[in-house]
Amino acid sequence: AAGVIQSPRHLIKEKRETATLKCYPIPRHDTVYWYQQGPGQDPQFLISFYEKMQSDKGSIPDRFSAQQFSDYHSELNMSSLELGDSALYFCASSSMRWAYNEQFFGPGTRLTVL
């Protein structure tokens, strides 16, 4: 079965640079979630989109922005990168049509800021 695809899998950036993370949800899923997991931490919710509209917002820095496109893929844009942004970034997708609206996670993008 198709799973959530994230690219790139690994990304190394310098401080103050920008990064773009991409997420391709499972086909026919209409909702995308972004989570940030710092070293030794639990995943923290950043933002979600339903049918290309922002549906919820968590502790996402103002330096970050995200959107969901017409083909339902999503991109997380991160500017003025800081050392503390080094983390594993998960994308998850779900379908509101399913009873449990279960979130399926991608493999994550590991961002390292030097």
Added chain:
Amino acid sequence: AQTVTQSQPEMSVQEAETVTLSCTYDTSESDYYLFWYKQPPSRQMILVIRQEAYKQQNATENRFSVNFQKAAKSFSLKISDSQLGDAAMYFCAYRSLGGSNYKLTFGKGTLLTVNP
């Protein structure tokens, strides 16, 4: 806001034995979902089991079962016949039932070691 607490940062179990991981949560909502996720060294997040708060029956998935105590806001995970492949970080997670708030709120995790 909902909070999830896992009071055991680390646990260990002998292969083939049973282990229970604890989770408590705080919420003012009456209906919600609770989940246990497994994160092996690959860092992939894998759903282990889910529980609907409106269901009194405890969920079971093969060797994994939960003890859901709604009044006590407790949601523990029992792993029977532990296997080496069960070694991982386990996260307890909460999710609201409706509205637009479907985000998962995670506990800090419990690192499970399985000894051969």
